[in-house]
Amino acid sequence: xxQQTVGExxxxxxYLYPDYESTRLRAPxxxxxxxxxxxxxxxxxxxxxxxxxxxxxxxxxxxxxEPLGERIIVTGRVLDGDGRPVRGGLVEVWQANxxxxxxxxxxxxxxxxxxxxxxxxxxxxxxxxxxxxxxxKPGAYPWKNHDNAWRPAHIHFSLFGPAFRSRLISQMYxxxxxxxxxxxxxxxxxxxxxxxxxxSHFDLETTEPEWALGYRFDIVLEGREATPLERPHA
Amino acid sequence: MSPGRGLEPTPSxxxxxxxxxxxxxxxxxxxxxxxxxxxxxxxxxxxDGAGDPVPDAMVEVWQADxxxxxGSEGFSGFGRSxxxxxxRFSFTTVKPGPVPGPDGTPQxxxxxxxxxxxxxLRQVTTRLYFPDEEEANAADPVLTSxxxxxxxxxxxxxxxxxxxxxxxxxxxGDGQTAFFxxxx
Numbered sequence: 510x511x512q513q514t515v516g517e518x519x520x521x522x523x524y525l526y527p528d529y530e531s532t533r534l535r536a537p538x539x540x541x542x543x544x545x546x547x548x549x550x551x552x553x554x555x556x557x558x559x560x561x562x563x564x565x566x567x568x569x570x571x572x573x574x575e576p577l578g579e580r581i582i583v584t585g586r587v588l589d590g591d592g593r594p595v596r597g598g599l600v601e602v603w604q605a606n607x608x609x610x611x612x613x614x615x616x617x618x619x620x621x622x623x624x625x626x627x628x629x630x631x632x633x634x635x636x637x638x639x640x641x642x643x644x645x646k647p648g649a650y651p652w653k654n655h656d657n658a659w660r661p662a663h664i665h666f667s668l669f670g671p672a673f674r675s676r677l678i679s680q681m682y683x684x685x686x687x688x689x690x691x692x693x694x695x696x697x698x699x700x701x702x703x704x705x706x707x708x709s710h711f712d713l714e715t716t717e718p719e720w721a722l723g724y725r726f727d728i729v730l731e732g733r734e735a736t737p738l739e740r741p742h743a
Numbered sequence: 744m745s746p747g748r749g750l751e752p753t754p755s756x757x758x759x760x761x762x763x764x765x766x767x768x769x770x771x772x773x774x775x776x777x778x779x780x781x782x783x784x785x786x787x788x789x790x791d792g793a794g795d796p797v798p799d800a801m802v803e804v805w806q807a808d809x810x811x812x813x814g815s816e817g818f819s820g821f822g823r824s825x826x827x828x829x830x831r832f833s834f835t836t837v838k839p840g841p842v843p844g845p846d847g848t849p850q851x852x853x854x855x856x857x858x859x860x861x862x863x864l865r866q867v868t869t870r871l872y873f874p875d876e877e878e879a880n881a882a883d884p885v886l887t888s889x890x891x892x893x894x895x896x897x898x899x900x901x902x903x904x905x906x907x908x909x910x911x912x913x914x915x916g917d918g919q920t921a922f923f924x925x926x927x
Contacts (some may be wrong), residue, residue: 510926514863514924515924515925515926516755516924519751520751520752520754521752521754521755521864521866522754522755522864523864523868524864524865524867526864526865527837529755529862529864530756530862531791531861531862532862532864533862533865534791534792534793534795534862534914534915535791535792535797535860535861535862535863535914535916536792536862536863536864536914536915537867537915537919537922538792538916538919539919539921539922541922541923541924542889542894542921542922542923542924543923543924543925543926544885544923544925544926545884545888546799546925546926547845547846547927548844548845548850548884549843549925550925551813551855552813552814553805553818554805554820554821555814555820555821556771556821557756560769569852572877577894578848581775590749590750590752591749592749592750592752595801600893601765601766602765603762603764603765603766611761612764613760613761613763615761615799616758616761627764627853628765629765629768630762630765633763647879663764664757665756665759665762666760666782667758667762667765667766673805673855674925675868676857677752677753677755677760677864678755678756678757678804678859679755679756680757680759681756682757694756694757694864695756696767697756697864698754698756702751703751704754704811705752705755706751706753706754706813707753707754707756723790728753729751729752729753730752730753731749731752731925732925734867736794
């Protein structure tokens with residue numbers, strides 16, 4: 510096994526986690542080179558700010574009809590390492606449909622596609638770092654990692670923050686999923702407290718009567734505002 | 744929240760195999776149009792530890808403009824490419840200028856390169872430097888911090904002529920690319 514990295518100390522998974530089979534040939538084994546702190550906080554890209562459409566946050570309104578499944582609202586705040594809101598940050602999500610099937614051409618799970626659900630959305634955070642998606646609850650699905658392997662229901666999240674190091678791709682899980690203990694991707698995060706940071710909370714305040722259940726999921730990115738060194742020159 | 748460290752980050756998870764429609768729909772591989780003055784092509788192959796190409800990776804680049812400025816007006820500096828069945832990614836961009844580093848030491852022109860893929864629980868991050876910048880490269884504070892010459896060599900792209908630079912990324916095994924992480 511390789512030495513624990515700075516990232517692992519902060520709660521990130523190791524690169525090599527043999528129970529997740531695909532890590533075995535893809536995890537780097539040379540020790541990571543630690544960049545000096547002065548270079549760690551270079552600003553990050555402001556990607557996607559001009560390309561988000563008004564309805565991109567609503568995955569239930571991308572087709573002629575409504576998708577099948579349990580309609581949900583997923584909302585939360587994106588914060589930087591100091592707890593400050595990440596404003597105008599791009600949040601991209603993708604997920605399986607309610608039956609546990611992705612529209613992706615390589616998904617061979619024999620569960621039905623839903624003609625009214627593509628499973629991709631995006632939005633920008635507001636001045637308080639808040640984002641909001643309307644979607645359906647994704648289904649669990651099988652994969653070939655090991656015998657009788659199933660992924661717990663999850664929504665993939667892709668995020669940008671103030672610094673280059675803020676860049677994060679993660680997965681949001683749903684509370685109380687019985688598949689957690691059997692899922693090597695979830696378990697690759699070794700610290701049980703860190704694992705909890707990937708689980709959304711059911712929230713009655715977000716829930717809208719007669720319409721949709723609400724889940725809250727706050728996200729903390731590494732890094733803070735750029736150092737003056739890397740700001741654009743005047 | 745522990746004192747002095749701020750909030751604990753949300754842990755990273757793999758991008759998985761099914762991200763293409765969500766993340767690559769807009770094909771952001773052109774940071775500048777091919778006819779842009781000084782446009783260069785950056786391309787390469789991602790390899791796994793068995794030496795096989797990785798056909799389901801996503802590569803992101805983040806760089807300064809030709810004058811060494813990040814996030815300048817009219818040049819986003821950011822690009823994304825999937826890898827094809829041969830593990831190949833490609834970008835059209837401009838060669839960045841030198842950017843200021845710690846203590847005023849200039850950094851040699853470089854492109855920050857991140858790779859996401861199924862089997863990578865967290866992205867790997869490296870830097871692409873240019874072969875025609877020997878003097879600047881020799882003084883670059885990051886390149887010089889990589890003590891192993893073989894590992895350092897993995898960070899220098901190859902001039903393929905006609906304004907094309909080749910930069911293969913080996914995730915594991917012989918000739919593994921040097922990957923960075925950020926200090927606290």
